[in-house]
Amino acid sequence: MNLAIRDIGRSAARFLLTAFGIGLLTSGSLVMQGIYRGIVTDATKLVRTVDADLWVVEAGTTGPFAETSRVPRSLADRVAAVPGIEAARAFALASETVTTGGRRQTASLLSLDLPDDGGWLPLQSGRLLRSAGEIVTDASLGVPIGGAVAVGGEMLTVVGLMEGMVEPSGDPMAAVTAADFRRIQAYRPPEAVELARAGGDSSTGEGAGLSAVTASVQPGRSLAEVLDRIRTWPDVAVLTRDDQLSLVINGRLERLRKQILLFTGLLSVITAAVVTVTIYAMTVEKQHTIALLKLMGARDIIVLRLILDQTGLLALSGIALGFWIEATVAPLFPRRIVVDTGAALQVSAIVVVTCLIGSVAGIWRASRIDAREALS
Incomplete structure (x- = not known):
């Protein structure tokens, strides 16, 4: 290590620039991994948060997160009557444009059928829903408690703020009562109603049905037995919580995962190329020194250790710089970035292995240096 440090001191500028380059590449990998893990966290937050063991959806679909699912409102009563079911709740989720302080943005509305006030919601401040005309939103919507939100012809008052309840796209979620949800879904601007009537359509809009029915199984009852009973119904399909999580991660996010891996x-390939060129150039520069070491009787292992020590110092310096850069720029991103211990170890291992692979060219060049070259 002492030989490596002394040699690095002779070309400190090149070493620092190379370490900085590896740090940039490392931070890029960390950020991409963090963005993917953040999207997975956002995409699965609702499934993990909802107090449900089973999701009953439209037959032939895997909704409501993977595809469109519509079931009748009466399905909640049917599911509640199944032996072993502790509670069944209507589940409806729709994307709507909301207006807050003159600013329009997209939010996902979650319907809560009172007296189910969404006690499982990750409430940050305020309270849950008690009556129509109220809304609980994610804090990222930017509306304080007591503020007003206009959506679908309804003016709702914010009574509570949630934390981390956003869509994979980054859009915030909001919870409203089932009555408000139906009115919002049925709303059409007066101009649209007049145009429809002029065209012979006298309807004024109709509220959408449910996306699914969620159910929790009684403690001590067999989940498999309840599943088998509901699966005999020809008009619905039933999924467990693990099924829903798998569909979201391996289905909805599959292409994104492949892009991140690519x-x-x-x-990693770029890092290997940078390290290869740098180590090879540094080896060529000290060709006379290596030949002199061999002439003095130094074993090949001494030369090999010199190159590996330099490679290791490059990798460690690059990893440290990469983590520092990631920690500095991550708060600037508009999306959630999750870099846990597993991701950090994975990226660090990739960088170390890549640097070791990149040192092969330097080791090969050093092995071909003859001791007689020191006399030339």
């Missing part, structure tokens, strides 16, 4: 792979 991007990380490209960064």
